Amino acid sequence: MSAAVWASGLRKRYRKRQAVDGVSFEVGRGEVVGLLGPNGAGKTTVIKMLLGLARPDAGEVMLLGRPGADPRSRARVGYLPELFRYQPWLTAAEVLRLHARLASVPADEEPLGLVGLADRADDRVGGFSKGMQQRLGLAVALVARPELVVLDEPTSALDPIGRADVRDLLLTLREKGVAVLLNSHLIGEVERVCDRVVILDHGRVAASGTLPELLGRQELRLTLSDLSDAARARLGDFTQDGATYVIDGDIDVPELIADLVKLDVRVHAVEPSRISLEERLLDIIRSGS
């Protein structure tokens, strides 16, 4: 099946500023991809070019197997813009009905339930908090039962519960095979839900890949005492600093610890250690600036 998003060589210049400078990437069907990068890196401009809201100077876009310029390509795409405002005199249900009509799909209040607004369906949007408006924006993005959802900063106004709700929603979408492109400054959020990450800097792709590809192999730091030769052999390859033993690779932690305890090793601490996505992002941005 064709990719949900296929973008090749996208460029966009605003006067003297090269906002996007040759960006290519893909989002597979059912894949959740995070778009990360510092302010001004070009993330929103890339999203606008994908959706036909900004005209690329160069490059090509395919959405769900059709050229991005073909309006039919956008029929099964949901979009939550970074900045938006709905008519304050409409109720949440009316906003949804309006967007269902615009998308030529039957009106359905299910998306309000998915974003936790079912009990506010008949309240006017003008009285909604920022977080509730953002939830409504997400509901609108889901109204046409999309196969691809593009979310530009979907949780910027949400409280921790709202963010956790959105994380659950993204995982539900992935289970249904819906592809998601997520632009977020909340790196922890991206790290938790994304299958793959594309990092933009100065309008270019500075790095991309799955989290293990970007962050390196998993390491395990163990603080141990009373190690026999047999216990050292069980650890396999390790580096040692005093009582700290570091092993890397794919480790079945419970099994390893059970074996060490059987070998009479005293286990004081077990810490997975891998650089965080935040550290990796800072490294990439600092080395590129």
Ligand SMILES: Nc1ncnc2c1ncn2[C@@H]1O[C@H](COP(=O)(O)OP(=O)(O)OP(=O)(O)O)[C@@H](O)[C@H]1O
């Ligand atoms: N309509 C516009 N007119 C002029 N310059 C623009 C316009 N839109 C974006 N730019 C410039 O293009 C560059 C990329 O902006 P963009 O909004 O895509 O970045 P971003 O990565 O989404 O940033 P942020 O994280 O702050 O939202 C910036 O230098 C910005 O000033």
